[in-house]
Amino acid sequence: MGKKLLTIMLALVVVLAGCVKTKSDVSGEKDSGDTKGSGGSGKVTIELLGTSAGEDDMNIVRDQLIKNGFDVKLNIQPDYGSFKAQRDAGNFDIALSSWTTVTGNPDYAVRSLFKSDGDNSDINDSEVDALIEKASTETPDEYKETYKQLEQRIVGEKAYIAPLYISFKAQGVNKDVLNPDTVRLAKSRAIAWETIDFNDASKRDTDALITQQAIGSLTSLDPIKGNDGSINTLNTNMYVRLVNLTDDDQVVSDGSLSYNYAIGDGNSDYYFLLRDDINFAAVADGKAVDTGERVGADDVVFSLNRAKNKDAVPDHRTYSLHESIKDVEIVTDIAELQDAKQSGVEGSVLEALELGLETDITELVGEKTAADSNAGKYQVIKVTTNEPFPQVLNYLAHQSAGIVSKKQVGSINTYDVAAFDVNKDIPYGDQRTVTEGATYKNHLYASGPYILVQKNDYQADFAKNPAYRADSEFEPKISNVTVRFIEDSDSALSALRNGEIHLFNGVPETKYELVENDDKLVLQKNDSNAVTYLLFNAVDREVAKNENLRKAVLYSINQDEFRNFYHGNKKKAYSTVSPLVETGNELIADPAKVKEYIAE
Template sequence: MKKFISILLILVMVLGVAGCNVKTKDDVKNNTQDTATSGDSSVKPVDIQILSMSSNEKDVNIVRDQLAKAGFNVKLNIQPDYGSFTGQKEAGNYDIAISGWTTVTGNPDYAVRSIFTTGGDYNDYGLSNPELDKLVEEAASETPEQYKETYKEFEKVLVEDNAYIIPLYSSLKSQAINKDVLKADSVRLSKSRSLPWEEIDFVDQSKRTSSPFIMSQTMSSLTSMDPIKGNDGSINIINTNMHVRLVNLTDDDEVTSKGSLSYNYVIEEGNQEYYFILRDNVKFAKVVDKKAVDTGELVAAEDVVFSMNRAKDKNSVPDHRTYSLHSSMDKIEIITDLASLEGFKESGKETSVKSALEAGLPSEIKELVADKKDVNNAAGKYQVVKVTTTHPFPQVLNYLAHQSAGIVSKKQVEAINTYDVAKYDKNKDIAYGDQSTVTEGATYNNTLTVSGPYIMLYKNDYEVVFEKNPGYMARTEHEPRINRVEVKFIKDLDSSLSALRSGEIHLLYSVPEDKYPLVEGDSKLTLQKRPSNAVSYAFFNLLGNSEFSDENLRKAVLNAIDQDQILAVYNNLKIKAYSTISTLVDTGNVHKADPAKAKEYIQKYWDSKK
């Protein structure tokens, strides 16, 4: 999320954000706790500083105790929120940090590329290993049947051989619903995909236009409404609901065209060319006088090409957060030669690409057009976009379902982003999607033009408010049911749960495990839960002269951490994990603690210093 791996975690929806100006170790004495002593006098102790957010206090305490028993002198650097955590990480005030990652695209490449490859957009802690880089690329070109062994070897290099990360556990995904207000079966809980709002409905459907659907989140500072610049718990649900994509994910992580900009998608033989035939019932919305307005402009192929090209270009915007997800795309183009689609076969089948694209359309394809003004699906005039990848890479479809692949308006983004990216000054340049432009007050100038089911009207210190896009799939099953959505900013999770129980909010996303009994005991509420793609782990500071660049120290930490003890503290409502791909690929790798080995590695470290 780094923003870093931990912040990317869709679980970080439960964290608050505040500023942090701390940049040196001396500046953080008030937030740093000294645990004073090692638990083992048989080995010379090694100092270790653990960085974490206060929301992970339970994990920190368990890890601290286990490391102390192994022979470490443990100091805790506990920060109240993501902003201060990030400031401390950037200042290098840690040896190891408690973190996490949620694979919101449902594919294993996402679980490794950004955080473990050299130069990955969330690898800002110094990890660089050519063997890991090679294995990531090798697995990316393979089918699920093939990549299991490759990812198994990747995990071995990452964890067993080098102890670059310390796996802790994977989590359940959960949400609590006021079933007296919302139809529980209209509220989806997907393994990866963020909560879609358009399907949510009231028990009393007469309230659709008169009452808002209300939920909460702890993070009140929103990274960016530009989908390629925001990829963390403050914005993932929001951007997912403001930008339509070429494809979506089902609740079980299967790629689907349902509810997306495309009627169908087709993979050409060879797994390197991907075709998408676009709908003509999705139009951009804008805000006028704090109301959602249909611009009448079709979300079309030229917007798709523009959006995908900027998504894969690291230099298209300052502070690009998601470019590595889309680096596999080589060429994005509009196809107008209908006859050519007859000559290409669908991957693994005898049907042509044209036939596959045509399945279930409102009418047969008579013409492919480039200009959005010429689109008329009822008359057989369609648009087709083709994505060609740099190499065979079926997982590209999962990335195209990610919120960062949301379609933006070419016309509007180019009109707003007139600054020189290389000379961008955040203090004076206004970028498309900046939080300041939607915040009530002197800076308010809402220039959003969105393609998704909802558009943000405004935000303030207490809430962010949305209205349905009147031009989004009107009169279809995908038209948003509820007219208005309000997201309340409630930093304290106990307060959020109280708000749910009192009826102030209708849904609480990401319920802590220790609150499950309280929710289940309330007759007004229903609890949804399922295994998620969220994995908690710890990573080391490998930059500069960090002592933990020493493999022996990292392996000492790895062998000191006992997952069984961690799961026991959580009443076995957590699940064992080996790496960030544990929830996606069953490699068979299992982490086992070995306290004796932990002490041996500490001694090896000291011996190397002689």
């Protein structure tokens, strides 16, 4: 899930008249009983939002809250657009939410969600801010205690969230069509398509790999403008990054734009030796073509500078992931690499960057067209952070750090950001430009292994970048990929079993046996960084603003009941940090505390 921001809070307000309530209807402006009680019952009414896919979880939460003295309204919404209208109106007390740390580092698990200026945060707590910043500068041995304190503040002391469980990650593969050994299932990062291959290699150019995702309305194909389930996998496969994550969350150069990377002494300078064998792809006449433009250092500088600049684009959704970056520059003096020492080990940065190269570095060049690794001429990028921050490498592996074309994006984004008009201005990556019909005018430049050719309401079609790592192990095996939009997980599983799709990433825990018992399928399973929790509406609802009532909800939650329902295929959680750092914190349901907090 990447890893992907995944915060899903969907709601359909269930009312007797069958219509959607307005904000005044449910906020208490028409009936204060919605907040303080329910029709004279004396009980506190909680309005719980969730998606239809999460109805089982909602029912468990509802039963636990009712048992502890609450009245509960369930609000189930079938699509994101309707949810967003409800959420913007503030029509909820608590929402069924989830978060997957797709970068594999604990800072990502908290910064966006809980920091006062986080792009997904409604929390304003200076103590939380200070603990997040402190942990970000520490090594894993040091930050364990800091994250423990942070968790205790977020959950035990303030009850900003109520954790439910950690999920496993599972996908079903049609082993009659695909070679399962070529299909990766990483703990954090989105699935990589370039390694996947058919059992019959002769079908690589004639047949498409068919996979699926739930969301068909794409936030943006500009990697910095989205961080959700609609684009995480798509942008991960469309844009190359300086580094990647292994399936167990180790930062590596494999399959990235760099041959090697090195951390300078002091943990503030990060060096990357760039490859010279990747060109941008474009779409012409419905096919992927080589633009002839190399992906180089100027594109990296441009991409990371806009990634860290909140005002680079309207509705920038990932800037908080890259705010640790102070400078991005091209290094042209080889003496700097010779003089710079590596962090924590003997040797220079130059030695680290040359490790395993066929030709050593003899010259550093500023222009990407002058780079020639066979002749020892390379480009080097240095990223400098505001404070020592080794976790910056995990953020550079995230899809939002994907490298875009400086020339192409600059030629498209000619609008005034401050005066941006969504009805008139068409920004780079707007899904309208790839949607079949009158709006189609594909302007994408992809630096990764695939490029989106076109989409409609039912699917998106991708083609192999012909200039991505040609003749190497990372050249994409299958030429075409189709992503079907199937929102319902049961429908997706049915499509997999019927052979309509070859790969279903996200098999529900309650359906594992169906996959395992199907002769033509194989179930791949791994730990994940996905945490499901209840998020309080601390902005618009008095119930959620009241710390005692939040704690009453918190201590109503019995995580064992979720684990039993899912046949043991869930783990206990305390916060979004739980899958990444063993803090020892644990939530234990306590009805006595619930009564105490409600009384207060």
